[in-house]
Structure formats: structure tokens, C-alpha cells
Amino acid sequence: MAxxxxxxxxxxxxxxYWILFPITIVMILTxxxxxxxxxxxxxxPKKLDQKxxxxxxGLLHGINVRGNYHALSxxxxxxxxxxxxxxxxxxxxLKDPDNRGQPPPNPMSDPNAxxxxxxxxxxxxxxxxxxxxxxxxxxxxxxxxxxxxxxFPLTIKFKSMLQAGVATKDMDPRWMxxxxxxxxxIFGLQSVxxxxxxxxxxxxxxxQQMTQMGPQAGQMFGPGVDPNKxxxxxxxxxxxxxxxxxxxxxxxxxxxxxxx
Amino acid sequence: MSSERxxxxxxxxxxxxxxxxxxxxxxxxxxxxxxxxxxGILGLESYSGFLFYIVFSLLTAVLFYVLRVAPTSxxxxxxxxxxxxxxxxxxxxxxGGVMNGFAGFVLTWTLFYGxxxx
Numbered sequence: 364m365a366x367x368x369x370x371x372x373x374x375x376x377x378x379x380y381w382i383l384f385p386i387t388i389v390m391i392l393t394x395x396x397x398x399x400x401x402x403x404x405x406x407x408p409k410k411l412d413q414k415x416x417x418x419x420x421g422l423l424h425g426i427n428v429r430g431n432y433h434a435l436s437x438x439x440x441x442x443x444x445x446x447x448x449x450x451x452x453x454x455x456x457l458k459d460p461d462n463r464g465q466p467p468p469n470p471m472s473d474p475n476a477x478x479x480x481x482x483x484x485x486x487x488x489x490x491x492x493x494x495x496x497x498x499x500x501x502x503x504x505x506x507x508x509x510x511x512x513x514x515f516p517l518t519i520k521f522k523s524m525l526q527a528g529v530a531t532k533d534m535d536p537r538w539m540x541x542x543x544x545x546x547x548x549i550f551g552l553q554s555v556x557x558x559x560x561x562x563x564x565x566x567x568x569x570x571q572q573m574t575q576m577g578p579q580a581g582q583m584f585g586p587g588v589d590p591n592k593x594x595x596x597x598x599x600x601x602x603x604x605x606x607x608x609x610x611x612x613x614x615x616x617x618x619x620x621x622x623x
Numbered sequence: 624m625s626s627e628r629x630x631x632x633x634x635x636x637x638x639x640x641x642x643x644x645x646x647x648x649x650x651x652x653x654x655x656x657x658x659x660x661x662x663g664i665l666g667l668e669s670y671s672g673f674l675f676y677i678v679f680s681l682l683t684a685v686l687f688y689v690l691r692v693a694p695t696s697x698x699x700x701x702x703x704x705x706x707x708x709x710x711x712x713x714x715x716x717x718x719g720g721v722m723n724g725f726a727g728f729v730l731t732w733t734l735f736y737g738x739x740x741x
Contacts, residue, residue, distance in 0.1 A: 379738065387734075511737035514662075515669040544733075551730025554652035 372538065378510050382541050386501060390548040391555060393493045398560050400489050406482060414458040418590055421456030425597040433609045440606050451598035457590060497545065505541035513537045643709050647687070647716070648723050654683050655724020656731045663735025676728050680720040688716070 411419070425447050432440050450456055509526070515537075517525070522536040525543040658679050662672045688706065696708045706716045 383734075383737070511733060512740075514667065514672055514732055514736040547730050547733060551726040551728075554656045554724065554727035557649055557652055 372509060374509065378508060382505050382508055382510050383544065386505070386541060386544055387548060389497065389500075390545070390552060391559075393497060394552060394556050395559060397489055397493060398556070401486065404485050404489065418456050418458045421450070422590070422593055422597060425451065425594075425601060429597070429600055429604060432604055432606060436608055436610075437606055440608075444601050444604070448598045448601055451594040451601075454591060454594065456594065498542075501541055501545050508541055509534075509538045510541055510544060511539050513539055640709075640711060644711065644715065647710070648719070650687065651680070651683070651720040651723045652727050655680065655720070655728040658724075659728040659731030659733075660735050662728075663732045663737075664739055666736065666740050667732075668736075672732060676725075676732075677721055680724065681717070684717050684720055 428435075428440075428443050428447060435443070513525075517536045519536055522534075524546075525536060525539045526534065655676070658676055662675050665675075667675055688704070692706055692709055693703070696705065697703060699708060701708055706713060710716045
């Protein structure tokens with residue numbers, strides 16, 4: 364089999380200074396900017412009124428008792444369980460006890476829910492706008508240049524993606540244009556942002572999308588959830604717990620531990 | 624039931640576990656970028672580059688284990704190479720580095736390969 368000659372393309376070294384470095388620097392600075400924009404735009408958590416707070420904390424109290432019952436002695440667990448179940452079932456912690464049994468209000472009409480959605484919209488915009496701007500900037504200024512060679516071979520399928528704007532049929536797909544350097548930067552700059560901004564930064568949109576796909580902790584008290592039903596379910600959960608304490612048989616364990 | 628009881632007797636603190644994982648992933652992305660720099664300067668291509676990356680990130684994991692995890696982990700009675708004292712699963716510790724840092728590695732590898740060779 365004949366050896367395929369390696370393609371070499373002579374490029375002006377100035378390409379690095381005028382294309383590669385500007386794109387990289389702009390990408391890094393945009394990430395920093397996006398991080399600080401997200402920090403600045405983050406609205407402070409809203410102050411809840413006393414009734415709402417009591418409702419949420421009452422439910423959390425039930426959940427915590429259910430999760431940590433083994434740390435309580437039997438008598439104190441039973442006392443807590445009985446008190447909580449009575450309170451939950453009578454609706455003592457509800458924000459407005461008159462609304463029991465009625466369907467929850469439409470979440471769209473609730474102003475609090477609208478605010479949450481606005482926050483999400485703001486975050487989305489902070490991601491979309493800079494990306495669109497940078498992509499059109501790169502397309503307008505730098506399209507049609509071949510700037511770099513990837514150090515690993517790719518199949519011909521990647522050609523249309525990597526060499527957008529370079530209409531050369533026989534060129535090896537390893538050569539990449541400026542727009543593909545932009546894509547590489549999107550995916551790979553997270554580690555750079557980790558050093559500049561600390562590990563929980565908001566600079567990279569890829570990482571943000573990952574976290575959005577994860578389970579959302581704030582859903583529990585979200586709009587459209589009937590707190591009365593949550594209380595009833597929690598009362599049922601508490602009622603079925605079969606209590607055992609972590610201190611059961613502790614003398615035995617201690618004696619085993621200090622065997623000589 | 625027995626493992627559940629053990630967890631209740633000596634509970635695992637989620638916050639500490641998360642702090643450990645974050646430290647580990649910071650280390651992994653830092654070293655992945657540096658491996659990319661060295662692979663690019665050495666001028667490695669295709670398979671040898673990826674092999675370089677995999678070998679060195681496994682080496683990082685081993686060094687991390689030997690220097691940071693092993694002294695207290697073995698002293699507390701865990702088997703060698705068992706990271707369950709500090710981390711969630713063996714997969715996260717040993718192979719997580721290869722996954723986490725890959726994009727950073729490709730970026731710096733391409734950049735330095737382009738700067739040095741082309």
C-alpha cells in the first residue's frame with residue numbers, strides 16, 4: 364500500500380497572532396464576563412412571610428424526623444411523631460387553612476412563579492447573546508482561513524463542520540478553520556475558568572446545562588404543589604416508621620470493641 | 624439491613640464527600656490541561672497522544688491515592704486501593720479523571736501542537 368503523503372500547507376505565522384489569540388482571549392474574557400453578569404443578576408432570595416416559612420419548615424421538620432429517627436430514643440421519637448402527625452393532619456402549619464381541599468391556583472397567575480421564570484430567562488439570555496455575537500463575529504472576520512492542524516485524524520464526516528467556509532475538496536479533515544477552534548474553546552475552556560474564577564463559576568454554558576438537567580432541589584415548594592397533600596403524605600410516611608435506635612445493643616458493640 | 628445499620632452508626636457527611644469530589648475534579652482538569660501542553664510540545668499524534676493522556680491521568684490517580692488517600696485509609700482498616708473512606712465510588716476516583724479533563728486536554732493539545740509543529 365502506498366504511503367499517502369502528508370499534506371503540508373504553508374501558512375503565514377501571523378495567522379496565530381491575528382486569529383488564534385484574539386479568539387481565545389475573547390472566549391476567556393466572555394466567560395469571565397458571563398460569570399460576573401450571572402453573579403450580578405442573581406436576585407437575592409425573596410423574604411418569605413411568617414406563614415409560608417412556617418409551612419415549609421414544618422414539612423422539613425417532618426422529613427428530618429423521618430430521616431434521622433434512629434438518633435432519637437424511642438420515647439422522644441414517639442412523642443415527636445404523634446405531635447407532627449396530629450399537626451399535619453389537622454393542617455396546623457398550613458399557610459391559609461381555609462384553602463384546604465381546593466385545587467391549587469394556576470401557577471401562571473402566581474406572581475412569585477413568574478419571577479422565577481424571569482430569572483431562568485435572564486440566565487438563558489446571558490448564555491445565548493454572547494454566543495450568537497461571537498459566532499457572527501468570527502464568521503464575519505475570520506471565515507475562510509485554515510489556521511491549525513488537529514493532532515489526531517478524523518473521518519471525512521467532520522470536514523463540513525471543521526472546514527466551514529473553506530471550499531477545498533481534497534483537504535485533509537485534520538485542518539481546521541477558525542470556527543472549529545471556537546467550538547474547541549467552548550468545550551475545553553472549563554478548566555481554564557476553574558483556575559480563574561474558582562470551581563463553582565457560571566462561566567461555561569456547557570456546565571450550566573449539565574446542572575440544569577440534574578434534579579432540582581427547589582421543586583419541593585414550587586408553585587402548583589398542594590401543601591396540604593404534602594403534609595398528608597408526610598404524616599403517612601411518619602406513621603409507618605418502625606422505630607429502632609442507633610444505640611440498640613450498644614453495650615454489646617462496645618464490649619466487642621474493647622476485647623483484649 | 625446490616626449495611627444500613629452501619630451507615631447509621633457511622634454516618635457519611637454529604638458535604639465532605641462533595642468537597643472531596645470537587646478537589647479531585649479540580650486537580651483532574653488542571654493536570655489534563657498540563658498533559659495537553661506536554662503532549663503538544665512533544666508533538667504526539669493520534670493514538671500516541673490519547674495513550675499519553677490515559678496513562679498519565681491514571682498515574683495522577685495513583686499518585687493521588689498513594690500520597691493523599693492511602694496513609695489514613697489503610698490505617699483505618701480499609702483494603703489497599705479502596706477509596707471508599709473519602710470518595711463515593713471507585714469509578715469516580717480512578718476513571719473520572721479521564722472523562723473530566725478530556726475536553727481540556729484536546730484543547731491545549733491542539734493549541735500547542737499547532738504552535739510548536741505547524
